[in-house]
Amino acid sequence: MQADIYKENGFFLDEWQLLEDEQALPTEPGRFLVSLERFVAAPEAFASLPEIAILVRAGDDVTVLAPHLDRFTMVAIEFAAFSDGRGYSSARLLRQRLCYHGELRAVGDVLLDQIPLMRRCGFDAFKVVHEPTRRALETGHLAEVPLYLQPAARPDEQPAGARAWARSPAGLAR
Template identity: 60%
Template sequence: MAAQLYKDGGFVADDWRHLGDDDPLPEAGAVILPLARYLESVATAPASLKLAVLLRAGDDPDALAPHLSRLELIAVDFAKFSDGRGYSTARLLCRRHGFNGELRAVGDVLLDQIPLMRRCGFTAFEIVHAPTRRALEAGHNVEVPLYLQPAERAGERPAGARAWARRPAASPV
């Protein structure tokens, strides 16, 4: 079943196409390449071709550091829902390297993971899981309004505003 792109609260058209290691590079368009292929193709690809990267579990996101200013999209593969390495990859790309383009979760993305993925920096989701797609199409709200652990996500209340996180003032002796 083909993936559908979920972004900004709804399903949208996807202009990007995934290519494997052996698929020929087109002359134009927008393609997502595995990390190794991207690194070997970036210097020789036609200027009319937009390139993006697919990071798989075990790929080092630090390898993209010199290329981040040119990338508008990085896809992170979740080969199975129980593998959380993609969350760490997203945090490294956003916090350590300051990537602010589209960060897309691909693979085994489930409904209850989307709020957590958003907190790590993901902005788009390729949905292949039929029950997740049906729930999103039906308007299921994937936002969580209050978290117990702080994060740097825009719109969350700062740690100092959390009454349960405040330390009591020192009493005079």
């Protein structure tokens, strides 16, 4: 089995098993990934599982997870297509508004050029199945964007490109 979870220190094996919506709840211990829709429909059904993670799909409302976030070791956000940016919004909501501190994983169509942007939104793990992206990460070729035009979820970053002149009294007088 190939290690396909990329974190800052390299590639790791995925320890989470996807529990399909129609699949019976397991009786044996393990790490299980369940869809947001299934969990929200019956959160009490998962009380017997010591470790669960949530799979968020494009269009899912992550705010419904707010009362349960402390139960999840990991939240995986699916990117069904390179051009679908809804996962970025879900990540920002989880990190900034809902203060989720567990692992935030990008899964699906994750490409090399997206990873720096995903990190800014709070992702710290990536399921990489795209072979050119994998090779680039293995050889340390992760590009960085030197200037961002939007504010970040990271408190250590200066919002240089975020129209600083518009926030100053002198800038407002223009």
